Structure formats: C-alpha cells, structure tokens
Amino acid sequence: MAKEQLQNLTEAMYYILLTLTEPRHGYAIMQEVEKISQGSFVVGPGTLYRLLARFEKENIIRQYDDDGRRKSYLITEKGYEMLQAEYQRLKQLVESSKNTLE
C-alpha cells in the first residue's frame, strides 16, 4: 500500500521532499513548507512524523544528523529522482492545460 501511494506523491509528500533538498529537521521542514507554499499549505507534526518515517523506510530520505532530540534528514538519490519525475509530470500537466485555460 505504501509503495502504491509513493508512486504518485501527494501534495504533502511533494512539499516535504522539496524542503529536504537541504538537510532539515522536523520543525524546520514544517516552517519551510509553509514558507515556500506562501502559507497555502501546512503540514501538521503528526502527519510529518509519519511521512518521514515512511520515507526513511523506503530509502527516499536518509538521516543526516542526530543531536539526540532532533534528527535532520536529507533527500537521497532515489528521492531526488522521484521528486524530479513528479516535477516533470506536474509541469507537463500545467503545460497541457495552458492552451485551454489561459
């Protein structure tokens, strides 16, 4: 089930992976997501924690640093590819609707 879901990234997943192109710990991710989405999207701590655990299990992100209380994560090669693929897919989506909608 997890694999299936990870094939198409949800909005939350996409944003989180995007922020992890630089090493960040949990709360920093939440803040960054809010910042880059200009407040239009928020991730709650519960959701974030679950997603991080899942990403790590799927080897999409890896642990970067651990100071005991806060762990920071960084996207892996595999994760980066997924993010790229998703970006291309979304771009394609936007491109193809441009003619009709604009």
Place this chain on the structure above:
Amino acid sequence: MSGEKLVKRYRFLRIWQIAENEAWFAEMSKQGFHLHSLGSLFAAFRPGEPAEYIYSIEPLSEEANNEERLTLYADAGWEFVTQMEQLQVFRAPAQANVKQIHTDRSLYLELLQERKKALFKSTLNGLIFGISYTAFALYRFTILATFLGVFFFVPYFFFFPNLFNLLLDYYYLHHYIKNQHLQKQIKTDYQQAVRKRKLMQGAVCLTGLLCLVFIIQIACQAKIKKPLALAPEYLLTLEEIYGKENIVVTAENSAENKFTTVKSLRYTWTDYADHATNNASYAVIYGNVYIGKNVRTAGQMVKAVVMHWKKPVSIFNSIEEYTHKPQNPGFDELYLSDNYLTGMGVIIARQGKYVYDISFIRDGQLVLDALYRQVTQLQ
C-alpha cells in the same frame, strides 16, 4: 501551583470517544482545571488559571514514543499531557494558531485503521473467551452450581465489563473513523455525550441483570424433568427404613403418633418438637423426615415435596444428569433435591409402582443404598 491538590472527576466517556473527550478537556480548562492524568475510572485535573486550550488525542501507544517525535510535536506547539492505554493527549493554547497534528486525512485514517485492527483483535479474543465460558457455564453448571459455584463465576463477572468496554471502544472508534471518512463535522457536545453515556450505563446494568436472571431461569428450566405422575402409593415408615432398634419414640409424641425421635443409621435425630426450642435442623411429618439447616428450610422442603406431586418444582433434578451425584443404586427413577451437596436433602425414588420419599443428611449415598436394600427386600 504544583502543590495544589488534584481534582478528580469521574470519566463518563470512554477514551475512544475522541472528539467528545477533546471537548471535555477543553471545557474543563476553560473552568480552570487542566488535565493532569487519566485513570481507568477518573480523570485528574490540576486547578489553575482558566485558559483556553485545544486538546488533541493521538491514537498512539507508548511504544510510539520517542524523543524525536515528542520534540517535533513540542516544536510545533503541542505539549504532551498524558498517556492512557493506546492514546496520548496533547494540548496547545487556543490563541497560538497552532497547526493541527494531522493535516493529511488519508494518513490519519490509516493510523486510525491500524488502531482499529488492534482493537478488533483484542475484542475478538475477549468475545471468543466470553462465549466459550458462557457456553461452558450453561452446559456444566446447574442452578445449584450457580449459587455454590460463585467462585467459578467470579471471573466471568469480572470479565464481562471488560468485554463490554472493548466492544464499546471498537464501536466508538468505528464511528469516529466513519465520521472522518464522511468529513463530517463531529458533534462535540460533551454534555450530550455524557447524558447519552449515563443512559447507556443504566441500560447496560439493567440488561445485564435481566440477562443474568434469564440465564439462571434457563439453566433451571433445562434441568426440570416431568414430575412423578402419581402420589405415593406406599411410603416406607421410619421403622422400615432404619430398623426398629434405631428408633426411639418418646412418650409424649407417641400418643399423637406424629413426632418421632429417630436414631438413624449414622446420625441421631431428635424430634420435631425440638424445633421450637433448639436449633434443630429437620422436621418430621408422618414418618417422613425432612432435613433442613433449620426449621424454615426444612419447612420449605416439606412444601416443595408436597408441591412436587402437583407440579414441577425447580429444586428437583433427575439424577442421570449429574454424574457426580450419589449413584443410583438401581431405582427406576430417582430425584434428588439440589441441597444434597450441603449434606441435607430430599430423595424421591420410584421402584416399580411404588414411590418413596426420604430425607437424608450428610451421607446421601449411604442412605440411598440402605433405602434401596429395604425397598428390594419389601418388594
């Protein structure tokens, strides 16, 4: 502030009534009582300044706790309050514009479904145990055993509420998940939920009581055999049963030929007249001795025997169904009152066209064998 005593409030709601509990804690905080800990029956609150908090119950057990997770929650503004069973309570100030813990519905539902699965397992275990125990109890225990065997039933009574609560929890969680699916605004009227719960608790107690009565009744009736068809055509006299040398007839009683002092095969019985004065334990009526713990129970036995000729009396059971009872030495039909285990009881036996009744004390088997010897000799 920390020195202040905790205030305990009875928890009307089950913990899995997530939305209602959250509303309750928030309401209490508004009144200046902040949730401190949760017990199985009570919730402890710490008195303090009234403040507006949002509470959030996380369906996660203690195993899910780690520094990282709690730090993340704390960073996001959620303060850990307490842990109970499979749930954790967090709180955040209402004004602080703290983000919800779960912002992704499908992920949250996944989490809830996991909890539901675990809850289902334990409920199923409980259900299987409960049903097998009840089936066993109904099959093996008689009404007599229900009273005598309180010890066997005690675990059941302890167990029942737990099973019921498990079922309830499962229902509440199921309901909560359904609401989440439908994205329904969950009603968080705590007062209403409590009212409902009180009603339900009352109904449950009543239903439990009725069920118990019903089960006992069923257990009784299952054991009732059809009554002996005829009144006794012939009753053994005491002499015939115990032998003349064992019987002492006192002067005053012999005149009426009513009350007799009997020395039994093993035990000495005094006469009916004693009942009024001593703590005698039997009644003698026209040569039949009825033994009870006191006059009253003996009297009840007499009544039961008399009634037995007219209609079924629940205290009589067919011997065939009780392998642990005294063995039937060979009577065509044999009925024993349930009291035999306490050592005092009534036997009604049929051999051919004759019906015999006798009371016995302590050694039922001995009396039964003696009776059978006498009866076969007489016939």
